[in-house]
Amino acid sequence: MRLSEGVDRLEKVVILGTGPAGLTAALYTARAFLSPLVIEGPQAGGQLTITTEVENFPGFPEGITGPELIEKMRAQVTRFGARIETAIVEKIEKSPEGGFSITTDDGREIRSWTVIVATGASAKFLGLSSEKALMGAGVSACATCDGFFFKGREIVVAGGGDTALEEALFLTRFASKVTVVHRRDTLRASKIMQEKAFENPKIAFAWNKEILEVLDVSQGMVTGVRVRDVTTGAESIISCSGFFVAIGHRPNTDFLGGLAETDPTGYLKTHSGTKTSVPGLFAAGDVADPVYRQAISAAGSGCMAAIDAERYLEASGVEKAGVERT
Template sequence: MAVTRVAVAAALSVAPLSSSRCRQVALPSSCRTLPTAATCCSTRASKPLQAAAAPAAGAVDEETASSPPSDPGKGVENLVIIGSGPAGYTAAIYAARANLKPVVFEGYQVGGVPGGQLMTTTEVENFPGFPDGITGPDLMDRMRKQAERWGAELHQEDVEFVNVKTSPFVIRSSDREVKSHSVIIATGATAKRLRLPREDEFWSRGISACAICDGASPLYKGQVLAVVGGGDTATEEAIYLTKYARHVHLLVRSHQLRASKAMQDRVLNNPNITVHFNTEAMDVVGNDKGQMSGIQLKRIDTGEESVLEVKGLFYGIGHTPNSQLLRGQIELDTAGYILVQEGSAKTSVEGVFAAGDVQDHEWRQAVTAAGSGCVAALSVERYLVANNLLVEFHQPVHEETKKEITDKDVSMGFDISHTKHKGQVIDEFGQHVHFVEIDIEEDPEIAEAAGIMGTPCVQFFKNKEMIRK
């Protein structure tokens, strides 16, 4: 799609201007001195600039870009993304915008839900851009649509087999097999659960696996809460929750904490935390309104049962990374998280990248997962280019209906009250500036003579000479 450039040239000053009042205007670098008799000149675009449509030599045309679904007999893909969620969808958006036309398998392993852990949450209040919060499913749906809009090929299927020991890599789901030059693993991690009888009923409605994600929610703020676990994760969550909760109970199955000594000291010396040793959570208790009202507890040493009144229960028993498909093929840490080079998404296998919670055992936030998805996609593009493997699928060209420019449009363009900035230099000249519009499409020779390469551009002249300081 050709770039439209329209300039608006400003015009003759009908009254002499004192040179002491003229200030140099901060102009775009494309604006140069106009060697003609005009007094004042400016330029503006008549409509938003569109992406240039003329494809480079060798570019794929629209018909080629609309390729059929992946098939083992139809060549090798640039990129396959396994997993969705913030990491997978962000990687898909960036890769699609880079014209890689990524193939995305959205499903988790073992029949999980496309969209990741956020599909099981209610309000997400810490993702930038949503001051009033947004539901997890809605956020994932928006990301998915954005990836699809830019040309990502999405399949709601679970990947059952991956082979990254061959070149190209082989990825197989229940419905198709795809070969690819690169792979992004964004399969996430699954929060470990206690499997309480009413756990599913109160999940995200009283039970959570992320204190940082949900602790500040109105559902828990100012309430009495409980955390299950005895390691660093549980103690960190208990301490974090004291910022918002009235009091926090830490439920530990053993007779001692497994956390570091420093974390133990912080918990045991915090007056807002009560530690219950040899205590096991048996079930969740609800009230007549369907809200969580407490936890049924059992003392492991005595067998005594009781109900602890709390409004929320947080699991601090860890996560399991969904890296089973890659075991024995790429390097994992002792907990099963994919190891990546520091500050990158590169794994131990060239061409294989990891993003999101499957490689992040520390932060596990939606925004950090999205950021790592961006890094992974950009890394893939560099890898494909460096190894001469990239096949570029250009975005289809859409014809745009050219809008007729009316006198009202022109006058609006010169109405300073409609601009974001007030135009202090023009205001200073009062009524002593006359404006003339120049359409650089219709008068390209004027634009060329003025050295105008783009819009918007403003040039001020006095007595047929450019005003300069």
């Protein structure tokens, strides 16, 4: 491959994202002597950095906070020679000379034979300032991650689709009561999910309610939500210790510009492991997983993507390829 002027360097592997998927991919490619470049986006560490206590990641019997887990993973990958740089990837294109051209927001063009996309998926939130202020202090978007911490307490779930009812049903394992707050008087969820929710004695519904504020920022913890009836305009407060937003996730794939095949909601489609529809482009973690969305499953797919990329490079003869700059 010949490098044109303005191209910083040619990489064998570029990994996008520093959550569990990206860092695990970095660990495996680094230990395979591929010297991976890891590009860290605006949310370093992904969704784990907004998770307080992680008790379901193997190897930590006493639990560990999300930020601590990410910090340990970062230390491990850099020990083996992975390079982590901060930038926002604006575009990825197939390079005419082979491999990929990656354009970042700071004006760089990076060429790489392979790319592992581990940019994750972002939970959709209501956009309330109080919601943001209490994130990790009673506000969550992951019942599987944080439900355990609300044993015997009352919880509010925002949403009306399958995601909301799945979260609500899971939370009944811990909570004394789960109130589903929905803007309408009917649910969007599938009939079977509705039946399960209606039959569960721990689940209540607050119909035609719009959430105005999560209480109480001044106390630094969730004590309830202030809602408004969309039909009458009357406001009221629903007491709770936990507030779970369950209005869906959005995969972070916009920057790909349709380069690889996705499902209707934007999640990257993979086959034969972590291969996308574009040879040399691999996907790991939540960016290709609308079902499980767990740190451990993301890490596992990061390992798979690293091995897939290594095998692709071997089959392509990249180890023997020379590089010239024009």
